[in-house]
Amino acid sequence: MALLVCKFGGSSVADINKIRRIADKLIAMKAQGHRIVTVVSAMGDTTDDLLELTREIGRGHDLRELDMLLATGEQQSASLLAMSLQAAGCPALSLTGWQAGILTDNVYSKARINDIDPIRIEQELDQGKIVVVAGFQGIAPNGDITTLGRGGSDTSAVALAAGMKAKHCLIFTDVDGVYTADPRIEPRASKLRQICYEEMLEFASVGAAVLQPRAAELAMNYRVEVEILSSFTEKPGTIITEVAKMDKVRTVSGVAHDLNVAKIAIFDVPDQPGIASKVFRALADNAINVDMIVQSQMKGDRNDIAFTIERQELSRALPLVETVVADIGAAGMAYGDDVAKISIVGAGMQSKPGVAADMFAVLAENGINIQMISTSEIKTSCIIEEAQTQKAVQALHQCFDLENES
C-alpha cells in the first residue's frame, strides 16, 4: 500500500461541516488502498484570534511563548478531524508535532525541520488508522514547542512526505492548482498540469502563494512529488515534479505579479567599498527583507542604489535609510509604494536566449515603463507602476501564448 501525505489549509477546516467533508474525502482515499497521513492547519481565524490576545498583552514577551500559544490551533483542528473520522467509523488518531516526531532547531516562530522520527506514525498506520498531524509545529532539542512560520503546515507535509518516503504529497487548498497567471487579473489564465520544482520555487518567491517557498525548496531537495489541488472539487490539480519527468518544458510557464512591494532609491552614493553593506546591514539588523537590488553608475565616482522591500515594512525602513544616507554622505533618497513586480517564469528560459528581451519589448509596446530589472536563470522580474499591473500581466500572457497551457 502506497503512503500518501495530505495537507489541508485553514479554510478547508474552518468549521465542523467542512472538517466532516475532509473526513469523507480521506476515507474515500483510504478505501482505494492507501496509507494516509494528513497534516492540518488551524481552523479559519484561530491563529488571528490568538494573535489578537497577544496584542492585548502588549510588547515584551518572547517568541517561545508565542509558539506555545499558536501551536494549540493546529492541535485543536487535528483532534477535531480525528474525531470526525472516528464518528464516520474510520479508525484515526491525531498527533501533535512533537508526538509525530517533527524535530526542529530552536529558532522560535520560524524553526527549520532538522529531522523526522516517524516511529509513532508508522505504528498507528500499521494498525489501520488514518494519522492526523498538527501542522506548523515541531519540537526543539530542549523539548520546547516550535512553529515553522506562517503557512508552515505546507512544510510539515512535505517534510513528512520526504522523511517517510511517501509516493505523493497532496496539498489541498482553496485554489485548484498553479495558473499561468492570477485568474482574477487575467481571465484567460489556464491551469498548469505540471511544473518543475525550480519553477514552483520562483513562483512561490514572486508572490504566487499556492505553496510556501520553504516547502517548495524542501520538495525540490528531497524530490517529493507534490500536487496542489482544491479541497472542494475532485478536479486534478498541478503536479510539481522533476524537469526530467515532465511531458514538456515550457520557455515561459506563467506570469506572476506581486503588489506587496515598495521601492527605495538612494542618490549619489560615494563609490567606495563597504558603502552598500552599510545600507543593507541596517535593514537586515531590523529583520527587513530586501528583494531586488540595482546599482547603477551614473556619474563619475558616485552611484545610485535602488532596492525593493515588502510594502508593510516601508514605514520601519525609511528612518533607518535616512540615517544611513546622512551617514554615508549620499545626496538624498526617494521612495514609493505605488509599484508592482511582474515576473515571467519558465524552466525552458535558460536554454532559449531573448526571452527577457521579448518581455521588455512587450512592456514597451504597451507604454509600460520598467523601473528596475532582476533576473535568474528561469525568471525575469520587472518593477513597474502599480496601476499598470493588469495591462502588463495580460500583455505578457498573450505574448507568450499561455492561454492554452493546461
Add this chain to the structure above:
Amino acid sequence: MALLVCKFGGSSVADINKIRRIADKLIAMKAQGHRIVTVVSAMGDTTDDLLELTREIGRGHDLRELDMLLATGEQQSASLLAMSLQAAGCPALSLTGWQAGILTDNVYSKARINDIDPIRIEQELDQGKIVVVAGFQGIAPNGDITTLGRGGSDTSAVALAAGMKAKHCLIFTDVDGVYTADPRIEPRASKLRQICYEEMLEFASVGAAVLQPRAAELAMNYRVEVEILSSFTEKPGTIITEVAKMDKVRTVSGVAHDLNVAKIAIFDVPDQPGIASKVFRALADNAINVDMIVQSQMKGDRNDIAFTIERQELSRALPLVETVVADIGAAGMAYGDDVAKISIVGAGMQSKPGVAADMFAVLAENGINIQMISTSEIKTSCIIEEAQTQKAVQALHQCFDLENES
C-alpha cells in the same frame, strides 16, 4: 528560598486584564523571595466552547482525542500568563503537562497522576523564572496527552506541591475560603481559618466544591499544606492541614448541603445474596455513581433498598433500575429529585458521642423529615425534602454555634 505552588482557576484568567492582575500578584509574591510555580486552568468558557464543537461532530469519537482537544485550553492560558509576566518585566516561561513532567496513567479524561518529574521546572526556577504550568493535563506512558477530569487543575497543583516538596500550595479561586455553611443560604456563615484534610475531603465530597475531592485526597496523602483563597482580594483564606497542626479541633466545623441529588427506592427486594449487587452493577456499568445506600429489613424475607445518585443521571438510571426490578422480582420502585443532602462535618465528632443524635433532634424540632441517613467517622448526612434545605442549614448552623468560628 521557599517554593510556593499556586493555582488559578478559569474565572481568574478569563480575559487579558484578569491575567495581568494575576501576573502582578505573582510578581509581588516573587519579590518576597519565593520560588514560584503556578498552575492555571483554561480561560473562562474555553473548555465549554471546545466541548460544543465535539457535540457538533456527534458520537463515536474516543476520549483520547477529547483529551488532545481539551488540553489546548490550559496551554493557551499558561502561555498568555507567561507572556503577561514577561511584558511586566518578570522572567517567566510556560510548560505543558508533559513538559512539566506530570506523568499519569492512560485512563483518558480522568487520568491519575503516577509521578512528577520536575527536572525542567527546577532548571527554569534556578534561572529565576516564574514557571507557569498548564493545569488539568499530563502525559501517559505511551506519550499521549491525558486530562485529569474537570477541575483537575487543583490536582495538578497539589501533585506538583507534593512532588516538589513545596512549603505551601495556594489555590486561588472565586471564593475566599471554606465557610461554616454556604453564605448564600446562611448569611451568618463564617469563614474557617483552618480545617484538617479529613474535613476538607468530606466537605469536597458533599458538594462544597472549593477543592476537587481528588486534590483533597492527594493533599492528605502527601501532607501538603493547602490554602484556599480569593484571586481578587488580599484577605487570608482557609488553610487545610494536619489535625496535629491545628489551633483547635471542632466537633462540627460546618454544615454542607447538596442539591445535586436524586433518590431511588426499590420495594420488597427478595432477601437473597447477590441481589443488591445486580442493582448496583447495572448502574456502575453505565458509569452512574451511587452515593448513599440504605437497606432496611421491612417484613420477613424482603427488604427495601434506597439509594441516591447525581440528579442529572436520573433519566439514564430509571430504565436500568426498572429492568433490574422486573428481573429480581421486586414489588416496585419510586424515585424523586426533590431531595437534598444536608451534612455536618467535624474532625472532633469521632471523639464526641451524640453529635448525630443532636442533628436528628434539631431537624425533628424544625419539622424536617429525615428520609435517609449515612455516617462516616467525621460526617453525618441526611436526605431531606429539597424545599426545607435553607431551614435545615440555618437550624444546624445555629445549633452547633458556627456563627463565630473564623
